[in-house]
Amino acid sequence: ASAVLTHHDCMLFATTLLTIRTPLRAPPVRMQLNNMIRTLMGGGGGNGGGGGECESAAVVQAALCRLRLRRHLLCLFGALTRPGGKALEDSRESAAKCAAQLSLARDSLQIGSPSSELDCLAGRASARLLGSAPQRKVDVPSRAAALERLEALLAQLQPAFSIGAVTDLDGLFRWCRSAVGPSGVGVIARSYALLAGGTDERCSLGLRPPLGPCVWEAFVTLSGLPRDTSRELSKLEPCAERLGQLAQAVQALLRLRCHNRARERRRTRHFLADWAPLQELADDLDGQLQRAGLLQPGVQPYGIWVLVQTLQTVRRFLLLGFELELYHHCELQMVFWYSECLCDLRLQLHAVCQKAAGVQATGVAAAAASGKKEKPGKKKNRGAEKGPQRPPVAGSPATRQEVLLCLATREVCSGLVTLLSLLQRLQFAPGPDLEFTHLSRRFEQRFGFLATLSRPAPLRVEQFREQREALARQSSDEIVQTALTAFKAAKSAVDQALHAPDGGPSPDEKAELTSLARVSVANSVLVASALKAPPPAGSRVATFSFATHPHFPLVKLEAAKPPAGGA
Numbered sequence: 001a002s003a004v005l006t007h008h009d010c011m012l013f014a015t016t017l018l019t020i021r022t023p024l025r026a027p028p029v030r031m032q033l034n035n036m037i038r039t040l041m042g043g044g045g046g047n048g049g050g051g052g053e054c055e056s057a058a059v060v061q062a063a064l065c066r067l068r069l070r071r072h073l074l075c076l077f078g079a080l081t082r083p084g085g086k087a088l089e090d091s092r093e094s095a096a097k098c099a100a101q102l103s104l105a106r107d108s109l110q111i112g113s114p115s116s117e118l119d120c121l122a123g124r125a126s127a128r129l130l131g132s133a134p135q136r137k138v139d140v141p142s143r144a145a146a147l148e149r150l151e152a153l154l155a156q157l158q159p160a161f162s163i164g165a166v167t168d169l170d171g172l173f174r175w176c177r178s179a180v181g182p183s184g185v186g187v188i189a190r191s192y193a194l195l196a197g198g199t200d201e202r203c204s205l206g207l208r209p210p211l212g213p214c215v216w217e218a219f220v221t222l223s224g225l226p227r228d229t230s231r232e233l234s235k236l237e238p239c240a241e242r243l244g245q246l247a248q249a250v251q252a253l254l255r256l257r258c259h260n261r262a263r264e265r266r267r268t269r270h271f272l273a274d275w276a277p278l279q280e281l282a283d284d285l286d287g288q289l290q291r292a293g294l295l296q297p298g299v300q301p302y303g304i305w306v307l308v309q310t311l312q313t314v315r316r317f318l319l320l321g322f323e324l325e326l327y328h329h330c331e332l333q334m335v336f337w338y339s340e341c342l343c344d345l346r347l348q349l350h351a352v353c354q355k356a357a358g359v360q361a362t363g364v365a366a367a368a369a370s371g372k373k374e375k376p377g378k379k380k381n382r383g384a385e386k387g388p389q390r391p392p393v394a395g396s397p398a399t400r401q402e403v404l405l406c407l408a409t410r411e412v413c414s415g416l417v418t419l420l421s422l423l424q425r426l427q428f429a430p431g432p433d434l435e436f437t438h439l440s441r442r443f444e445q446r447f448g449f450l451a452t453l454s455r456p457a458p459l460r461v462e463q464f465r466e467q468r469e470a471l472a473r474q475s476s477d478e479i480v481q482t483a484l485t486a487f488k489a490a491k492s493a494v495d496q497a498l499h500a501p502d503g504g505p506s507p508d509e510k511a512e513l514t515s516l517a518r519v520s521v522a523n524s525v526l527v528a529s530a531l532k533a534p535p536p537a538g539s540r541v542a543t544f545s546f547a548t549h550p551h552f553p554l555v556k557l558e559a560a561k562p563p564a565g566g567a
Contacts, residue, residue, distance in 0.1 A: 062108035069101040073150075080192050083205040085164060092161050095154050102151055109143050156189040163196045163207045169218035169250070170398035172197060172208060176257045178508050183261070183323065183550070194258040200251060211247040219246075222308065223301030224357025224394030226364050232294065242285055242302065249275055253313065265320040269449050272313060275306075276453050282306040283455075296363040299356040304349055307455050311346050314450065315339060319551045321446075329544065330430040331442055332553075333420040334464055336413040338447060343410035345456055350403050353394035361392045397503035404497035405509065408490045408516050412552050415486035419523060419555060421471040422479045422531060427538040428557065439465070480532055487524035491517055515549040522554045530557055 076094035079087045126135050141149070160179040166172050179185075179193045196207050220230045233239045256264050256271055282302035289295040318339055321327050327335055395403070423429035443461040450458045471479060494517040497505060505513060541560045544553035 058108070059111055062105075062111040065101055065104045065108060069098060069105055072097040072101060081195070083207075085207065087205070088161065088164055088207055091157075095157060095161070098150070099154055102147060102154075105147060106144075109147075112143070153186060153188060156185050157192065160189060160193050160196060166197070166208045168396075169211075169214040170396060172214065172254070174398070174506050174508070176254060178506070180258050181508060190258045190260070194255060198251065198254040198258050200247075211251055212243060215247045215250055216243055219243075219301065219305045221396045222305055222394065222399060223299075223353055224360075224392045225301055226361050226392065229294070229360060229364055233289070236294075238285055238288065242281060245278060245281070246306070249278060250309075253309070261320055261323050265317060265324065268313060268317045268320075272310070272317075272449070273452050275310065275313070279303065279306050279310065279453070279455050296356075296359045299360050301356070303455075304353055304356075308346065308349055310453065311342050311349075311456065314453075314456075315342050318342075318446075322546060322551045327446075329542075331446065332544070333417055333424075333468075334439075334443060335446065336416045336420070337464055337467060338459060340410050340413035340417060341459060342456070343406045343413065346406045347403065347410065350395065350399075357392040357394040397500070400502065401497060401500060401505050401509060404493055404500065405505075405513065405516075408493035408497065408513065408520075411486045411490035411493060412516055412520055415483045415490065415520070415523060416552065416555075417467075418471065418479055418483040418486060419527060421468065422476065422483070422527075423542045423555070425472075425476065425479075426531075426534050426540070428540045429542040476534070477532075480527055483527050484524055487520040487527070490520040491524075494520070516552065519549050519552045519554060522548070526555055526557070 072094050076091060076098060079090040079094055082090075123135075125140060126137065130136065159175075162178070163175055166175050176193065176197060179197075180190050196205050200211055216234065220227075225233075252271060252274075256267055259267065282305070283300065286295065286300040286303050290297055290299070295301070318335055321335065420429060424431045440461045443464065447458065474482070494513045497513050498510065504510070539560055540557040543556045543558055545556065546553050548554055
């Protein structure tokens, strides 16, 4: 360190530091770095010129920046696997330091050997990455590409670091949607989300509350049961046993969300088959509690809660088919029709929960009034003399946001079903009956697995045919008006959800609602401008763009190509 280092010496020094196992905070390594910087910046003795000093200083600064980036990355990956809140704070801090070093590393991309000169390391890289798997060539990315991928990884991990703020089941599913919901999330972010929120085993990180109390609180909130009733039910052994089963099922559902889209959809089939017995067990438990007098007749909190989770899982299974591009254009109408029916059932369940909460609260109040007798000489409770209490509310603000989103989704699906019927009538889009695969066969392929569920009852192809026949009996003007009404109702539901008085939507829900509004407005403009006075039949071809929303398309009309061999 007594002389100005050359370019070769700096690269050799950086390579040596990269290969050693000693942490950079160790005194010998820190002393060598300080001596090098002091020598370069202080112009220590040597036979190099000023230009050489500046060049060597830039090389050393670039090497130190990359070493710091490597160190913070190792600290980040080490903190990701440690349990506890302190490790979560360390992960946030290391990710912030990595982001700071990334901006400095971009300024020195031109320094160092290009990846084309590192072909000699391809064999070693292949052996390290593939392990015992068959060896294959590993393409070493350029320095710029590596920094871009690293920046994307840090951006994907940021939403997962908010796991410490989760307090309930609704918040946990919101966190899971933000952490692994966007397409393109890598395996590292998904694995960390699985460790942080998808497991209660000993290998978990312990960053969220246990699932059992969260599931119980979500169940009580959704059903709107009085607190006295919920405390009484929580002490019963059958209820505690059913709660444990539901917690295990919710944990399996969270694990599903941490997979990639294709694997999640494939495993959801098996999950629904395992989930189906829980519906029967929950319905039986509701019947036992009603016969014991703990629940009023018609109040079914366990069965409704399980059914709500079933509807959400089935809807997600159907919508994942759009992201994976599994549906043919001729199948869109039946998928939207099935989704509309599921959304309509979810809205009915919300109304049933609200009514059942009132019935149960009335029954509890009547039982308390008949069982209590004022002792002589005892002062009356002033609180009892007040007016009637507020009626119970079923669901949390997050539940009401989900219901409004479901309402908007139902109206969008209804508008698309009507729009597709009109396009098929005008021969702008193919119908569901094809020459080699008829309607009933396609319907069975898409929805046949739902027959294993006891609730909701599976829809039959005859019901879909009745819906199509009812639309076929309407005139084109009536269909246009029906589609416009549905899209307008969807936009109204979106506005209501965005300006909810008891709490606005989360950022992900806001983006979802905004996309639904754009789809509704764009398709209503198409219906009003191009289909009120449609062009001749067969003169246009409908195209479907999923760029605005991954599940609901923007419909556009293009001029039909003339048949081959025509004049």
